[in-house]
Amino acid sequence: MPELAEVEYIARQLRANVMGAQIAGVDVFWPRVVAHPAPETFAAEIAGRVIAGINRRGKLLLLELSGGGWLTVHRRMSGNLRLLKADEPDERYLIAQLRLADGRRVQYSDPRKFGRLAFWRAEELPAALAGYGAEPLAEDFTAEKLAEILHGRARALKPLLLDQSRIAGLGNIYTDEALHRAGLHPLRRADTLTSAEIARLREAIVTVLEIGIAHGGTTFGRHQTLFGEAGRNVQHLLVYRREGQPCLTCGTPIQRIVVGQRGTRFCSRCQPAPDITE
8 A cells, every 4th residue: 555655655656647628528437436425526527627735644645726626536455547648548457537627637546446536625635634643744842742652552553653543645665664663662662661762762763754755655566656656665664565575673583573564674682672560
């Protein structure tokens, strides 16, 4: 599933390439992709509007449209966005597209059909985003803010960091990478961290996301950039999908366990197991 880094990279590409473009029309080839409102209303509301802004909330892509509307794209497991010229062939597994007035097309493809598109009027958007937690790349995501999120939580760190209502945008890849950089075991209880460990974790979260964005995201499955390129961040991962290989810090073989039904990679030396009495 595309995580914050992958979505942010696409947002920046869209910002550089389609800001100010007018949407001449909308085609929905699989109506169930539209989560809100009805597909016919969705297409009619968007057609004719200008793309006035590109934003992101967690793993959700937001296109601000002229006239006070928002198009949201949640790619989920296998969705991709591509920007195509007028003479380029359609994407395989094409689900929906925006036809721009200059002839280009923004196409959404999704073989597994888990992703969702929606149109929200300006007054509807706050409710649509109400369940999202803190933005880890926002200025207010400080060590103090993270301490508030962790305070009193007896949950293991890994599931808590994956909880989108606590921190928006982290997924399996960047959670494993952040915990490794912070030297924290994925099963460590959140409420046992010291102030220094919280500060280290906050710094690690921001660092791994920024590295991911700088390299176009991480591609193991279908994730592609706006122009069909694979993300290059796989070359910069320290633990994710590296089980059995030596830790790049200490040489200890990377281990894999299951935490909260998610495959989890870590170094047993760099990330010591928590005391069972904690």
